[in-house]
Each structure stands twice: as C-alpha cells, then as structure tokens.
Amino acid sequence: MKRRETIERAEPATADLAQAFASLDDPHDVVDFLVDLCTPAELEALADRWAVVPLLVQGVPYRSIHEQTGVSVTTVGRVARCLDHGTGGYRAALRRHTAGS
Structure with missing residues (x-):
C-alpha cells in the first residue's frame, strides 16, 4: 500500500487516531496521550x-x-x-x- 493511500484506506477510527497524534506538537502531550491510550x-x-x-x-x-x-x-x-x-x-x-x- 502506498503511503498516501494508507490514510484513505484506513478504518475511520484509525484515521481519526492518526489525526489526534498529528495534532499534538509537544512530546510531553504525546507521552500523556500514549499513557492514557495504552496499557x-x-x-x-x-x-x-x-x-x-x-x-x-x-x-x-x-x-x-x-x-x-x-x-x-x-x-x-x-x-x-x-x-x-x-x-x-x-x-x-x-x-x-x-x-x-
């Protein structure tokens, strides 16, 4: 799968999650999000x-x-x-x- 096709072919929830990650500019915010999101x-x-x-x-x-x-x-x-x-x-x-x- 080509890179540009992946977001269009992703499940809507996966694409939304990717957008959430992309919206975070501060690594501390990303860590907080990962800790909340993952076991x-x-x-x-x-x-x-x-x-x-x-x-x-x-x-x-x-x-x-x-x-x-x-x-x-x-x-x-x-x-x-x-x-x-x-x-x-x-x-x-x-x-x-x-x-x-």
Missing part, C-alpha cells in the same frame, strides 16, 4: 519496536539487537519486514526524529 504492556511493545528501528537501519544483526535490547528476535523480524515491505511509516518517523535531534 503498560502495549506501550512497552510499541517502545520495543521503535527501539529496534534505528538498529536495523544501521544493519545490526537480529541476534545482536536482541542481546542489546532484550526485544525478541521474532519482534525484530517483524519490524524488519515492515521496514522492507511496509508503508514507510518507520522510515518517515526515523527521518523526522533524526532531523529533529
């Missing part, structure tokens, strides 16, 4: 996936990522598949995150 386990899973992204982009092997982060090799593989065959969301977020640092 601790869900938030941990999201954070784990995000922690894996820069390591995969750097070419770090799956097993090394697992050893460094404690994230399962299965999750590392899932994130890698999204990086290679997904909609580009991880790469877009990483570009903007890196540019803003």
